[in-house]
Amino acid sequence: xxxxxxxxxxxxxxxxxxxxxxxxxxxxxxxxxxxxxxxxxxxxxxxxxxxxxxxxxxxxxxxxxxxxxxxxxxxxxxxxxxxxxxxxxxxxxxxxxxxxxxxxxxxxxxxxxxxxxxxxxxxxxxxxxxxxxxxxxxx
Amino acid sequence: xxxxxxxxxxxxxxxxxxxxxxxxxxxxxxxxxxxxxxxxxxxxxxxxxxxxxxxxxxxxxxxxxxxxxxxxxxxxxxxxxxxxxxxxxxxxxxxxxxxxxxxxxxxxxxxxxxxxxxxxxxxxxxxxxxxxxxxxxxx
Numbered sequence: 592x593x594x595x596x597x598x599x600x601x602x603x604x605x606x607x608x609x610x611x612x613x614x615x616x617x618x619x620x621x622x623x624x625x626x627x628x629x630x631x632x633x634x635x636x637x638x639x640x641x642x643x644x645x646x647x648x649x650x651x652x653x654x655x656x657x658x659x660x661x662x663x664x665x666x667x668x669x670x671x672x673x674x675x676x677x678x679x680x681x682x683x684x685x686x687x688x689x690x691x692x693x694x695x696x697x698x699x700x701x702x703x704x705x706x707x708x709x710x711x712x713x714x715x716x717x718x719x720x721x722x723x724x725x726x727x728x729x730x
Numbered sequence: 731x732x733x734x735x736x737x738x739x740x741x742x743x744x745x746x747x748x749x750x751x752x753x754x755x756x757x758x759x760x761x762x763x764x765x766x767x768x769x770x771x772x773x774x775x776x777x778x779x780x781x782x783x784x785x786x787x788x789x790x791x792x793x794x795x796x797x798x799x800x801x802x803x804x805x806x807x808x809x810x811x812x813x814x815x816x817x818x819x820x821x822x823x824x825x826x827x828x829x830x831x832x833x834x835x836x837x838x839x840x841x842x843x844x845x846x847x848x849x850x851x852x853x854x855x856x857x858x859x860x861x862x863x864x865x866x867x868x869x
Contacts, residue, residue, distance in 0.1 A: 612868065614866075614868070616865065616866055657866070659866055661864075662863055662864055662865065663820075663861050663862070663863050663864040664862070664863045670863070672863070672865045672866070674865055674866070674868050675868065676868055680819060680865045681802075682821075682863040682865055684863075722802050723802070723803070723862060723863050724801055724802050724803045724809070724811070724821040724823075724862050724863050725800075725801055725802040726755065726801065726811045726813055726819045726821055726865060727753075727755055727796070727798055727811070727813070729751065729753070729813050729814065729815055729868075
């Protein structure tokens with residue numbers, strides 16, 4: 592729950608190209624059912640896996656990775672969210688460390704849109720099955 | 731699911747005061763377990779109840795109500811989301827028509843913040859129990 596964790600950390604993990612305003616927020620406090628004392632936590636491992644994998648892509652990243660403390664999706668963590676100016680925001684759950692490549696592919700497709708609406712067939716399966724909610728762009 | 735409903739309607743229901751940029755998005759396609767042929771749908775009834783109640787408040791509204799087609803929270807509808815520039819966005823589920831007054835109170839408190847973080851004790855119970863997820867502000 593977010594009542595004890597009101598502030599997100601904003602340590603950026605992957606500096607940027609033209610679409611720097613697109614952000615993949617990754618909850619680093621997610622336990623994903625593991626023991627509370629597990630170090631590093633499942634969410635932290637997912638975040639670190641993404642940060643490690645991003646520079647290995649063929650193209651410069653079109654989004655940044657930002658760690659967050661709690662996306663209030665604790666029952667279905669690990670969790671990540673995509674947002675960007677003028678775009679629908681999406682939050683995804685049920686993520687594991689095996690999702691790293693699909694998350695990067697999905698975030699790259701999201702960054703390539705102007706409104707955040709990636710055609711259904713172009714979304715990775717983890718996005719189709721793990722979508723928790725979406726929020727319209729601020730006007 | 732949102733694959734068949736990619737676009738949100740943007741019919742505004744309650745024009746504005748200084749904090750007009752704060753928006754309460756209400757899914758008007760939510761069934762909330764009712765039959766698909768029910769007219770009006772549960773989400774539409776929630777939306778219309780909010781629009782009807784808002785002018786009866788003691789103060790001018792500090793947010794607007796915007797109807798949306800699908801917030802991808804179909805399993806826990808009715809659904810609504812709060813967003814505004816510089817603020818964390820929140821999505822809530824398990825809402826019914828009885829939530830109208832609490833939704834207006836909660837949205838008013840949200841609009842009074844600069845970051846969207848309403849102290850836990852000041853949140854209506856429907857916000858504490860019905861939070862589906864939250865997404866950091868775009869930077």
